[in-house]
Amino acid sequence: SQQGEEDPQALSIQEGENATMNCSYKTSINNLQWYRQNSGRGLVHLILIRSNEREKHSGRLRVTLDTSKKSSSLLITASRAADTASYFCASNPNTNAGKSTFGDGTTLTVKP
């Protein structure tokens, strides 16, 4: 029943490498958000991209949005061991304002 799907489900890289995670969604959106969740903790907001934006940067994070393909990607550059976490996209559809729908996440492991 989730609207979004992340790909890959799991990703393991070495410290210093870049990590790319992808998200697909099903309906037209107002915005799409990325969150991070450390094991046993709550979700923390990383970045929001609006439907009229194509790319957004925040520190080592780069998010792209392709509304024609209903997809988004999150790139983490120069990864660190502290980036180890699960990453979720949340899409906010035009038809139900305020209903963030999450995918099942990508589990990222960054090896020191």
Place this chain on the structure above:
Amino acid sequence: EAGVVQSPRYKIIEKKQPVAFWCNPISGHNTLYWYRQNLGQGPELLIRYENEEAVDDSQLPKDRFSAERLKGVDSTLKIQPAELGDSAVYLCASSRGSANTGELFFGEGSRLTVL
């Protein structure tokens, strides 16, 4: 500024017992959400409040789940009776407006184990 506070962090009960979770959102946040997160999955919305009003409870299993947000601040989520399949993490989140305008702030969650 204090974050979203949830309690208890952990709860272990036997099936058919009742359980309640409490959430105190960030001061000034009008919108409050309850999500359920099963192991290895993303959060699923159970109910969303705008102030005191439940504006989206379509995913709340109303036969056993209930929620309230008296005075538009704190909220409680209750399960009675609990079933084995209710084992999950229950996350509370709040936002200043709707998710269309900004981010959600999450609490640490309440992990429920039903035996």
